[in-house]
Each structure stands twice: as structure tokens, then as C-alpha cells.
Amino acid sequence: MEPHAACSCFGVNGKLVIFILLSLCLHVCLSDTNVRNSLMTVEDAEDESETEAVVENEDEHDLQDMEVFYPTREWQVVKPGQAVPPGLHMRLNLQTGRNEAKLPDGHHDTDNQRPAPQSSSFSEAYTKKELKEALAKFKEGHNLKSEQADVEEVKRRFRPIEDLKKEFRELNLNIETDFDIMTKIINRFNNSVSTTAEKVNALYDLEYYVHQVDNAQNLHRLGGLQLIISSLNSTEPSLIEHSAFVIGSALASNPKVQIKAFEGGVLQKLLAVLATEQPVSVKKKALYALSSLLRQFPYAQQQFLKLGGLQVLKNFFKEKNTEPLFVRVITLLYDMIMEKILLQKESNIELAREKKHQYDQINVTEAITEQGWCKIISNLLSLPENDAREKVLKMLSVLTASCKDEFLEDRSLHDLLDLLRNEFEEFVEEEEKSEETDGYFRELVGLVNEISDKLK
Structure with a gap:
């Protein structure tokens, strides 16, 4: 210095x-x-x-x-x-x-300028x-080695995207739509050389697809619906059973297919199966198909009554080993009656007016009363299952007005109602102790009291 x-x-x-x-x-x-x-x-x-x-x-x-x-x-x-x-x-x-x-x-430093950037830190x-x-x-530089190791690990565990895309393209070539699959199944069912077992397997596969509304409509377009309706005339019980099963699944909540099946004569064929001697398993599937056809279809209900459908169902209560069908029959009749009652609560006036005109052509309650169903239904209260009792109680509730005379004369009915009330009240106490909130048995007690009040 x-x-x-x-x-x-x-x-x-x-x-x-x-x-x-x-x-x-x-x-x-x-x-x-x-x-x-x-x-x-x-x-x-x-x-x-x-x-x-x-x-x-x-x-x-x-x-x-x-x-x-x-x-x-x-x-x-x-x-x-x-x-x-x-x-x-x-x-x-x-x-x-x-x-x-x-x-x-x-x-x-002749230029008297500031140092260049690289001349000083x-x-x-x-x-x-x-x-x-x-x-x-x-x-980043400190962790570079570990990141490179991670990249190598990812490359080892996962395949390149281009390879995956290539395989996807190859897989897409083999994808079949439901329509294509159903076409093959129907062809297999309709093949003249197919055995009964092969046709039953085809029906079993087909039932899986027809639950969807579009597939059920495609079943008609492919001609498969009419083929299956025709097979109800078969002499093979297993073929009739699975055909009715497919029909019931295809018709459920599908008005377009209901109409096509009705036009194809399915009502007459189902009543014929139910009226003839058949295994209970066959009649169970036929009753399922009949229920799918009649629900929310007043014209089909009208024809059902005209063709003696109530009498066909009434015969079940005289045959042997048909107990599994009892509750199914009562449930179908109850739903048909309630459709007409609930129509009064329809908010769409135009739709209600059109439906009302159709339901005015039928009277299930009157037909049930005239054909002697009151005693049959009241006797079903002796069934042991609470689910069956619930359905019977609901049916008795809607029939009390039209069947009042028969119910008043039936002392066994009053005794059954008293027994059920006491039994259900005990269950209500257990529900309250266990803090159950569904109130199932309380509802059953309410049904019993409602029927008893109407019969006073």
C-alpha cells in the first residue's frame, strides 16, 4: 500500500x-x-x-x-x-x-471500462x-446420481408407452360389441344341429345381456325374441324354463319390448305353460316372465283377465308343491291393483289422463272378489315368514272394502290378526331396546291395526 x-x-x-x-x-x-x-x-x-x-x-x-x-x-x-x-x-x-x-x-485499463463478467467473481x-x-x-447437482438411479428403476419396472400403444391397437382389432356377441349366441341357439344342452347354454349366456334396455331391443331386431317365444312350446322343460327366464329379463321395465313380445303371442304361451303340468322351477320362471309383461302394461292386464289368467293362477293353490309360488302370485296381483291407485297421484295430467283411460278398462279388485280370492288370501296369513306375512297384510288392506263381508265371517282371520299383533309388538319392544331405526315390525303392527279397524 x-x-x-x-x-x-x-x-x-x-x-x-x-x-x-x-x-x-x-x-x-x-x-x-x-x-x-x-x-x-x-x-x-x-x-x-x-x-x-x-x-x-x-x-x-x-x-x-x-x-x-x-x-x-x-x-x-x-x-x-x-x-x-x-x-x-x-x-x-x-x-x-x-x-x-x-x-x-x-x-x-485503457478503455476505463468495467471489468468483463468473467474477470471477477x-x-x-x-x-x-x-x-x-x-x-x-x-x-439438483447434489441429487443427480439418485435421480438417475430412479429413472433406471422406472425403466426397468415399466414398459415403454409405444409398446403399450401397439398392443392396444392390436387388442382393438379383436373387440366385439354386445350386438356382435348376441348375434353369435342367437345363431348358436337357432342352429338345427345344436343339442338341447347347447341351446340351454346359449339362453343362459343371452340372459346376461338382455338386462340392458338396448340389448333387449336388439334381441327383437335380430329376431331372437320371437325365436325364444316360440321355444316356449318345446317339450323340454329345461328349454322352456330358460326361455321364460330370458323373456322375463328382456321385458322388465322395457315398454318397447313388452309391446313386441305381446304382439308375438307371449301372453298366451306363458298362460299355457302355467296351466299345464310342469315342474315348479319352470312355472316359477314363467310366472317371472308373466309379471314382467303385465307390470305397467294395462292393455296386457286387460287381455290377461279376458284369457282367464286369474283362474290359471288360482289353480296354484290347489296343486301340490306350489307353495313357493304363492307369495309371487299375491305380489303380482297387489302391484296390478296399486298401479291404478297410484295413478291418481300422477303429477303429469296429460299422462295420467291417458293412463287412466286404459286402466278404466280393467278392474283387478272386482275380478279377484268375484273369483273367490278373498278366502285364499286371508288363509295365507298363516305362512311362517314375516316377509310373506307383510305382503299378505298389504293385499288384505287394499281388499278390505271389496272383501269385507267374507272377512267379517272369517273368524280365523280375526284370530290370526290378534296373534300377529301380539307377536309383532314383542318384536317392536326388542327393536326399541336395540335402538333399531328401520321400524319394520312397527309398520307390521300398523297394518294389522289398520285391517282390524276397517273390519269393525
């Missing part, structure tokens, strides 16, 4: 000059050390929180980027906080009390954002 000539002007002795020079050297060394330590603190930060701690140590009012001192061949004042590149001549101006620095002698300002990005890149 060069001593300042102004020292002699104050008349200071040699010891003072030496002391000032030592102080200047110590100040320069400490300034250089602080600058280097400041840089190292940022570079050695291991995470983002340490970087933020360094930035927060700056003057909270000075939010500008760190200022860099750009030296020339002339002495310049070094402002507090400026980053000073290493290798410069520095001095303390005793007149102003400020640090000054310049380029060493012999350094070429402080060649450009560093913002908070840039320090964070630099730290993130440092971390």
Missing part, C-alpha cells in the same frame, strides 16, 4: 505514521476477509432457509441488489457494503476518513431470486 503524503502536514512523528499504516493494513485485511466470508456463507448454504437468513442480515431498508466496486487506475471511494475484487491497491484517506482503491500499477449483482436459483441448482 502507498502511504498518504498528507501525514507530514499534521506534524506527526514517525511512531504515529507507523501506527496509522498498521491500522490501514489491518482494516484492508478485515474488509477483504468479510467480503470473502460473505460470499462463502451464500455458497455453502445447504438449504433455502439458510440463504434467506443471509439475505435477512442485510439492511432491511436496502432492498437493492448487492453493489460491486468497479476499479480504475485512479483512486476511488469504496462505499460501505460494496464488494471489492481482490488484488487492488487500497488506502485510508485520512482527510475524508473513507477507504479508496484503484487498479495496481501496470494494469491495462463479483462481476454482477446477485438478487434473492438468483441466490435461491443457484442454491436449487446446487441441490
Whole structure:
């Protein structure tokens, strides 16, 4: 460092000059050390929180980027906080009390320009954002090996997307629609060389598809519906049973198919199956198909009554081993009666008017009363299952007005109602103790009381 000539002007002795020079050297060394330590603190930060701690140590009012001192061949004042590149001549101006620095002698700076960015580690300002990005890149480089290992592991465990796309394209070539599958099944069923077992298997497969509305309608378009209706005339009970099963599944809640099946003569064929001697399993499926045809189809109900359908069903109660059909029959008749009753609550006036005109053509309740069903239904209260009792009680409730005379004369009915009331009330107490909320037995008690009140 060069001593300042102004020292002699104050008349200071040699010891003072030496002391000032030592102080200047110590100040320069400490300034250089602080600058280097400041840089190292940022570079050695291991995470983002340490970087933020360094930035927060700056003057909270000075939010500008760190200022860099750009030296020339002339002495310049070094402002507090400026980053000073290493290798410069520095001095303390005793007149102003400020640090000054310049380029060493012999350094070429003919253009008096700022150093190029690559000439100094402080060649450009560093913002908070840039320090964070630099730290993130440092971390990325630190974890590069582990990331590469993860990539290799993914490549090992998963197949390339192009290979998967190729296989998907190949699979798409073999995909068949439900329509295609049903066509093959119907052809298999209609094949003249197919055995009864093969036809039964075809019907079993077909029943799976016709639950869907569109598939059931496609069954008619393919001609399969009429083929299956015709097979109800078969002499093979297994073929009749599975044919009725397919018909029942196809007709359920599907008005278009109901109409097509009715036009195809399915009502007459089902009544013929139910009226002839057949295994109970066959009649069960035929009754299922009949129920699917009659529900929400008043014209079919009208024809059912005209063709003696009630008498056919009544015969079940005289035959042997037909007990599994009793509740099914009562449920079908109850639904037919309730359809007409619920029509009065229809919100769509136009639709209700049209339906009402159709239901006015039939009177299931009157037909049941005339054909002697009142006694048959009341006797069913002796069935042991509560589910069966519930359905019978509901049927008795809607028939009380038309069957009142028969019910009043039937003392066994009153005794059964009293027994059921006592039994159900015990179950109600158990429900309350167990805190069950469905109130199933309380509802049954309500039905029994309702019927008893109507018969007073």
C-alpha cells in the first residue's frame, strides 16, 4: 500500500505514521476477509432457509441488489457494503476518513471500462431470486446420481408407452360389441344341429345381456325374441324354463319390448305353460316372465283377465308343491291393483289422463272378489315368514272394502290378526331396546291395526 503524503502536514512523528499504516493494513485485511466470508456463507448454504437468513442480515431498508466496486487506475471511494475484487491497491484517506482503491500499477485499463463478467467473481449483482436459483441448482447437482438411479428403476419396472400403444391397437382389432356377441349366441341357439344342452347354454349366456334396455331391443331386431317365444312350446322343460327366464329379463321395465313380445303371442304361451303340468322351477320362471309383461302394461292386464289368467293362477293353490309360488302370485296381483291407485297421484295430467283411460278398462279388485280370492288370501296369513306375512297384510288392506263381508265371517282371520299383533309388538319392544331405526315390525303392527279397524 502507498502511504498518504498528507501525514507530514499534521506534524506527526514517525511512531504515529507507523501506527496509522498498521491500522490501514489491518482494516484492508478485515474488509477483504468479510467480503470473502460473505460470499462463502451464500455458497455453502445447504438449504433455502439458510440463504434467506443471509439475505435477512442485510439492511432491511436496502432492498437493492448487492453493489460491486468497479476499479480504475485512479483512486476511488469504496462505499460501505460494496464488494471489492481482490488484488487492488487500497488506502485510508485520512482527510475524508473513507477507504479508496484503484487498479495496481501496470494494469491495462485503457478503455476505463468495467471489468468483463468473467474477470471477477463479483462481476454482477446477485438478487434473492438468483441466490435461491443457484442454491436449487446446487441441490439438483447434489441429487443427480439418485435421480438417475430412479429413472433406471422406472425403466426397468415399466414398459415403454409405444409398446403399450401397439398392443392396444392390436387388442382393438379383436373387440366385439354386445350386438356382435348376441348375434353369435342367437345363431348358436337357432342352429338345427345344436343339442338341447347347447341351446340351454346359449339362453343362459343371452340372459346376461338382455338386462340392458338396448340389448333387449336388439334381441327383437335380430329376431331372437320371437325365436325364444316360440321355444316356449318345446317339450323340454329345461328349454322352456330358460326361455321364460330370458323373456322375463328382456321385458322388465322395457315398454318397447313388452309391446313386441305381446304382439308375438307371449301372453298366451306363458298362460299355457302355467296351466299345464310342469315342474315348479319352470312355472316359477314363467310366472317371472308373466309379471314382467303385465307390470305397467294395462292393455296386457286387460287381455290377461279376458284369457282367464286369474283362474290359471288360482289353480296354484290347489296343486301340490306350489307353495313357493304363492307369495309371487299375491305380489303380482297387489302391484296390478296399486298401479291404478297410484295413478291418481300422477303429477303429469296429460299422462295420467291417458293412463287412466286404459286402466278404466280393467278392474283387478272386482275380478279377484268375484273369483273367490278373498278366502285364499286371508288363509295365507298363516305362512311362517314375516316377509310373506307383510305382503299378505298389504293385499288384505287394499281388499278390505271389496272383501269385507267374507272377512267379517272369517273368524280365523280375526284370530290370526290378534296373534300377529301380539307377536309383532314383542318384536317392536326388542327393536326399541336395540335402538333399531328401520321400524319394520312397527309398520307390521300398523297394518294389522289398520285391517282390524276397517273390519269393525
